[in-house]
Amino acid sequence: MLTKSQSKLNENYQSFLNGNFKLTSNECYQIGFQLAKEMNHKELFAVDWNDNIDGVPDLGVWAEQNTSGIFEDVVEKGKQLTLEYEDYLKNHTIQ
Incomplete structure (x- = not known):
């Protein structure tokens, strides 16, 4: 959840409760x-975001400037694993 969605997150959580x-x-x-809910929390705190942070390089830009077969292999493997997980979860639960 984006941190700018904090109020909506808690509105939805209260509705869920x-x-x-x-x-x-x-x-x-x-x-x-x-x-x-299981832990009896009254509210939630959004911590996921995708903003740029000063001093933290953009991995995509870095990869373009520092071409590496290893990076491309990692990206491809990540895509493959994501597809496998999505396929698995279509017929299974996390439990």
């Missing part, structure tokens, strides 16, 4: 909401 929010397949809901 009151039985008025249907969980989607999003991991924020499936894992975050259910785990927070």
Whole structure:
């Protein structure tokens, strides 16, 4: 969840606690909401973001400037694993 969505996140979480929010397949809901409820948390704090941070290089830009077969292999393997996980989860649960 984006940190700028903090208020909406907690609005949805409160609706979930009151039985008025249907969980989607999003991991924020499936894992975050259910785990927070189990732990009796009153609110949630969004920590995921994709903003640029001063001093932290953009990996994509770095890879373009420093061509490496290793980086390309890692990206390709990541894509392959993601497809395998998605395929697996179509017919299985996390449990």
